[in-house]
Structure formats: structure tokens, C-alpha cells
Amino acid sequence: MTVTYRESTPPTTGSLELACPRCQAPLVQKGETYLCTFCGPQGTLRDGIPSFASPDFYWGEIPRDEMQQILEKVRRRGWRRAVHEDLAREYPDRYRYLFSPLRADWFYTGCVTGRGRALDLGAGWGGLSLLLSRLFDQVVAVEGVWERARFASLLFANEGAGNALAIHADMHSPPLPPGAFDLVVMNGVLEWAALGGPEADPEAAQRALLGTALRMLRPGGSLYLGIENRFALIFLLGGRDHGSPRWMGVLPRPLARWYRWLARLPERRPLTHSLAGYRRLLQESGFQVDECYAAFPSYSYPRVLVPMADPRRLAWAAKLSLDWRGDGLTLGAHLLHKLACRPAVSRLACPLAESLVIWARRPARAASRPCPHPGLRAKLVDQVISRWTDLGLEAPAPSRLSIVSTSSNWGIGGKVSWFLFPPGARRPTLVARISRTPDDGGRTANEHHALTSLSQFGPEISNHLPRAMAHWQMAGHSISLQRYVPGESLARHLCQGRASAALAAALEMCLPFLAALAWNTRREVRPLLRHPFVSSLLARAEKARAAPDCPDSAAKLIANLVQMIEAQGEAPVPVIAHHGDLNAADILVYEGHFWVTDWEWFTPEGLPFLDLITLAASAAARTGWAAARMVPRIIRALVGDEAGLTPPLSSRERAIGREYAQAAELTDEVRVPLAACALLHALLKDREARYSGSAEPLSEDGLWARAARPLLVTAAAAEKGGRP
């Protein structure tokens, strides 16, 4: 199974009837014109896009002429080259903003009760709408800047989102029928409400825009607001809120008005509020406010979401974030994280977060019964609480659970993890891993299956696995519920200076586990070349090498791999289960014990030692050569007498192991990492193929940057005779 988009079709309005932006009467399309029976012509069909605004207005992240050049390039060079090559290279931030799969991960924390239509107000280049098109029957992206609406329309057509429609219109008066949407999205939009709208006063413009959003929603429909916090720590420290002069946003409003007059700033300006301010604004506009989250690092990339109602959870989230990106943080950010790890500080720090995710809803009609589809969050929490003791958890069941949401970056088929905290608990009790889209290629189910089936092989394996508790299909998502395991990732350990010693200890610690896994799941012995995993690996490697965009360096690596494997062709190799993605981040270490997590790539027909090579290569990417040099040593240890494996290895298995170790020993500083690189490269290529047509096609650059490049650079240095 692969993750695919819906069939690509030319953009149509589908069952959605456009409505007059003035009087809401249905519009009739006559030729290229949209006509209102009462108000006359309202818009035209421009390049296939319903257009209701002036094409002269421009506002954007990049200058207009550059935006026009991008559109021109798409016309000249075609979508794939103009976007996935040129744009990715020339505007990497824009490209990431467009295609990062975690940009809409706020979605799951809401209680969106219907999946009919979503409206993205102020949709920009259309990236969010593209993600939402996987979750809704139809998505309408309203954008007031012609060039951006044009780009969004091309994006939908070329990335296969035939159910997404771009409309060029002022977001204050979209040509859409009232009450037609289950979700209205305003992502980084409300603060700019005065820009280009009829109201010059920012707060009046915001009320008007919220009024429009309310009108577009059906009763019970949800509003998502992603926006900055006026009293964010960064603004209190003098950071500029949307380019305003320092501290202007945090000043009391009358003083700010005076300041603005003094500094001769324009009246139409961005305006942010405190969380209380947004609540008031929403309530006064007729909304009912649901849940609010602090988003880290931002609502544009909501990697971690902490509920504002339970701000102490920030302490735990800060620890987790240190664990994930400790080595990538600046000193200042590192100190802030360290501070936030203290529960007393986190309670105060959460309200100072820069980025907010706010959920509100249009109240349902008083007469209507409660919605039969309560939304993913409510459904999951209800299910867990009602089955608390059945799941083997200590009674009594909690009355509520708060959620910290975290994201993995891997493609649209990736997942969102929710850490579930009972009231008062210092640590989460459970983790729910939720597929981003209805179709995750069966990987959430695969993980659940791997954890339950492998745990039957005795304590040598089961003691190192998170406990799988349930697998559910819920609101169109595949959910695996697991017992939370505490710990710090091995990757983090490796970044703390004592890398090689920690690595040596950790790898040796994992050996008995990997050996037990191999022994218990062994199926049969086949010649290497007829091994199912190897034959598919070679086919993929050859395909990658034949690709016109394969760099020479990668081609060389792959040739090397193929040569190595072919040289061993008839060597008999056992077919065993393997983790499939055993990188250092997937091993959690806690008080001398370790757990192996993230089993979604588990395969029952794997290759011995491949997990080890992946682990060594991923660790080597962080520590340099130490890990790579360990591979032959580890293999020797595994096949040696002192490994003390039960049952002991047969002489044939030992011979195979020694052969592996010998191959790995051949100038191990170069060959092993090269082979590991090539293997990883082929694996990553495979994943790219699985996601072909996904929102995040991995460019060659992306692939190398992710795993192999650090190794390659060191390998090149070693080949020149320098010490890495």
C-alpha cells in the first residue's frame, strides 16, 4: 500500500455553488463572468481561477517580480523542475513552508466534527490547503493576492489535489455560501485583517473578519486560529512583533496609539492580542472558545503543542525537545529550554509562548442534539478513559486527560504522537500514535502487530519493547495506543561529549537484544542474492543509480554496494525479522535500561546485521568514525564464543558472520561507511518511492543531508589521507 493523493482532476467548484459576495445569492456563470441576479457581474474566470479581487493588489513574503518569475518558470520548465528543483534550491524556506508535512498537525488537537468542506482564509501559496485536501472532501483556498492564488491553483493541480479549489478574492468577502464549511482556517491571518480590507482600524477589521468566518461555518463548525501572542517573552525582551517598533505591541493600547502617531506609522497595521484578548474577541464575535495550545517552535511548524489549560506540561515538553534537538539549539535557546524544564517556571512560561493555536466553534443550534461525531480528540480521550481498567491501567480511571502533541517529520504518511497525562501526573501514562491521513500504508497497524507479536518471544525481547495496548480505527485515522516509556534517546546521549564511550556501551547493550531478535525470528537460510530484502534492495539501488539526477558520488557508492553484495552472492544468509529503522533516536535509555521504539518499518523478512549498520551509520552521523569502526567488532562479538548466545550459533552461521566482519574490515574507515551510506541511501530512496506523489518529495540533496552526507564528507577526507 502506498500513500497517494486523490485522483488529479481539473479544478472545479464541485457541489459548491459560488455566492454573491454582496448579497449571498447564488452566482451564475455566463462565459467567463460570474453574475449575480441582483447585483450584476461580480467576478471573472481568470486562467481557470474564479477571480473576485483586483489583480493589482500585492502583498507577499517575496517581492512581486520574483513571485512572477517563479510562475513564469513553472510555465517554461514545468512544475517538477521549477518547484521541486529550482524553488527548493533558491527558496528553501518557502519550499519547506509549502511542503513540510507537519504544518497542519494542529488539526488533530481540534474537535472538528465533519470532514465535508474546509475553508482556508488567506491561504497564501496553498501549502496548508494541500495538506487539508487529504482530510476533507473539499478544500477552498481563498487568497487576495492574484500571484499567490495562481500558485496555489497550480500546486493543487500538479500535486494531485483535485478536491482543492483556489479562489482569488478578498478574504473579508469570499464569494461563498454561508454555513457551508466544517472548518475555517486562519493561519497567521487575523493579525493582518486590516490589510486590504474595508476597515482601516485593526481591531474593527479583525471583528469583521471573524464575523465572516462565523458566517461561513455551519452550526457546530470549528474555527482554527494560528497566531502570535502579544505578550510573548520574545516581544517582552524587545523582539519586533510583525515588524512593529520594539515594545509597541506590549504597551497599553492608548500608549501604543500615541507611540504610533509619534512614529508616524500607518493606521493599517498588524495587531496581536494576549490569549485573554483573543478569547474576548472570539466570544464577542459569537464564537465559543474550545481549547488553546502553545505551539513550539511556531504554529507554522507545530512540532510540539502544549495545552494552555495545563501549562506545567511545558516542563515535560521542554525536556523532550532538548532530547530531540539538544545539539541543534543555540546557547540562548538551550538555556531557555533548561529553565522551562522546571515545573514552577513552566507554569509561568507557557503564557509567554510566542505562538498560539486557538480552537473555537460556531455554537450549534440550541435545539439540535449533541453531534454524533465528536471529533478525534474527544473520541480518543473518551475511549481511553472508559476502557482504563480493561487496558490494564491502575484504577481509578482519571476524569480527564491532557494532551501534549508532538510530530514526526516523515512525510504525509507520518504520524502525530499524543502523550496522555492524567491530572497531577508528572509523566504521561500513555502514548497514542496517530496516522496523519486515513491511509498511512498500514504502518501504524504494522507497528502494533510487531510489538504484540515480538513481545511473545520472552524477556530478552519483551523487556525492551514499549507495551502495545490497543489499535483503533477512529475518525478515519489509524491509532496505536502504547504504554509510555521514559528515557532519553541514544542520539541525545551521543551528543553529550562522551560520545564514543556511550556509543560503545550502547551498541554492546543492544547486541543481546538484536541477537535475540534474530534468533527467535529466524525463518530459513537463503543465498544472499535470493534474499527477498536484498533483491529488492539491489533493484532499488540500481534504479536510483540509473536515475538522471543521481549524483556521481551516490552512483559510486551504489556501485560499491552492489559489488560487495554480488561478491557474496551465494553465501547463505538467514531470513530474520528486523526493525527496519534502527537509528539512534529510536532507542530510549533510562536508568541503565533501554527500549527500542518506533516499529512502524518492521519487516519479518529482513537481513541480519542491517539494523546494526543502520544504527552504526546513524550514530556515526553524530559522532564521526567511532560507530563505523565498531561494526566489524560488533559482528565478531556476535559470532564469537564469548557472546554466549542461546541457542549457540551453528558453525555455518558463524562462518557467515565472520565473512561479514571480514568484508566490513576491508579498510573499514572507508568501505563500511560507504556500504552503510549506500544501504541507507537505497532505503531512503525506497521510502521516497513509497511516497512518490507525496507532499514531501525528498530531493537528492534532502536525502544526503538527512543521513548520508556527513558520512560521505568524512569518507572523502579519509580517502584523501586526512584523519576525519
Ligand SMILES: [Zn+2]
Ligand atoms: Zn448579489
